Amino acid sequence: MAADGPAPPAGTGPTPVKIREVTGDERLTTSFPLQSYAFGPSSAPPTDEELRPALPYHEGNRTMVVQDAGVTVAAASAIPMWQNLRGRVLDVAGVAWVVTHPLARRRGHSRDLLHHLLGEMRQQGHVASALYPFRSSFYARFGYLNLPKPRTVTFRPEDCAPLLKADLPGDITWRPFADGYDDYRLFQRRLLDRRHGFAMPPEHQSAAARDAGDRWLATARIDGEVVGMVTYRIDGQGGRLRADDLLTVDAFGRALLLRFFALHVDQVSEVVLTVAADEAPELWLSDLTARVETVISFPSAPPPMARLLSVEGLRGVEAGPGRVGVEVVDDPFMAGRYRLDGAGGRLVVEPGAKRVSAVLTAAGLSGLVYGVLDPVDVLARGLGTFADDAVAQLRSLFPRAVPCVFPPR
Ligand SMILES: CC(C)(COP(=O)(O)OP(=O)(O)OC[C@H]1O[C@@H](n2cnc3c(N)ncnc32)[C@H](O)[C@@H]1OP(=O)(O)O)[C@@H](O)C(=O)NCCC(=O)NCCS
Structure with missing residues (x-):
């Protein structure tokens, strides 16, 4: 289907799989054919002439592909955006056009690619990531959680x-x-x-x-x-x-x-x-x-999703007067202990808290900071556990706040 040939059949043994960035016209023969198959009406391979007009609108995106023995088997893009999070404008990676070749699905390619892409965006200073899911449970595996839909x-x-x-x-x-x-x-x-x-x-x-x-x-x-x-x-x-x-x-x-x-x-x-x-x-x-x-349905009318990529990057967001040691677990980007203090009205983050009274997943912490989950919601959803007075401290640090999220246009 893709201009660079069909995927290798399953079970052919180990092949050199690599993840790399593609830019410019390379998109026409790597990411675009896969994306066009997955997201548009599709009955025949798209031609260069059909795909080329979209190129300028992708030029600032970071597009990464998985190639297996030279064949593109998966693709995903990150769109560098900005988002206001509790009064601070942060660099945020919008993730879009995640796709795996139909013959290469369920082999972990999208998982590897997303981890790679989010890691790169985090390294470049993106503090959070947002997207519109085809299905929320897929991205929940990557630490995202639903936000309110307009x-x-x-x-x-x-x-x-x-x-x-x-x-x-x-x-x-x-x-x-x-x-x-x-x-x-x-x-x-x-x-x-x-x-x-x-x-x-x-x-x-x-x-x-x-x-x-x-x-x-x-x-x-x-x-x-x-x-x-x-x-x-x-x-x-x-x-x-x-x-x-x-x-x-x-x-x-x-x-x-x-x-x-x-x-x-x-x-x-x-x-x-x-x-x-x-x-x-x-x-x-x-x-x-x-x-x-509001209609919520998948894949045609999903709610937005978001996750944090960095705890240190939250320094300076507006916060209430709480103070708590948290541990983020099961996450490649944020795992670790942090002391969070909002006494001055702006969040202070110190890595390496000695005493921890809240253990949170990436989605649990994201839900608190985005203002869409109360600590009791975090407990009920299985996104964290608390000791002592952590519920009151976290509620004070991150009061509920409805984020105003519109689709990017
Ligand atoms: C959705 C899609 C990108 C998944 O790609 P993939 O390479 O098959 O996914 P992976 O093999 O890396 O799966 C990663 C994890 O997600 C799970 N998963 C895969 N497809 C899923 C689905 N449709 N719903 C929920 N979970 C799914 C896998 O079981 C795996 O879980 P694990 O980490 O616990 O083992 C692929 O099916 C596709 O291209 N679909 C059409 C395009 C599309 O809808 N893209 C998403 C746009 S938002």
């Missing part, structure tokens, strides 16, 4: 009509997404600084959405300053206005954008909008009839 809100534009008469400051500009792309990136950067969990993809990846040319962009401004943005498309008269992520800094940004949707009352029957997991549309307007939902 909700969709479906409502009729006429329900936002009261906003047409509301005394709101500011105005809306409306243009093709490609025209407002630079402003959109700047606004994402501002949200990255302020919202826990918010992630920003690199320029080379976002450029794919800009070049697709299939979105409008509405921008809310007050006194010239952007307070809200949303990209969207309309699927036809009387149909739906399908909006992507509602990005706002405050309630004025949201109200201005909802008012803009109200102006589409004669054009569409419904607006479908993606909002962060902690949004409550019942608080937006008095008589808004809406359906708020």
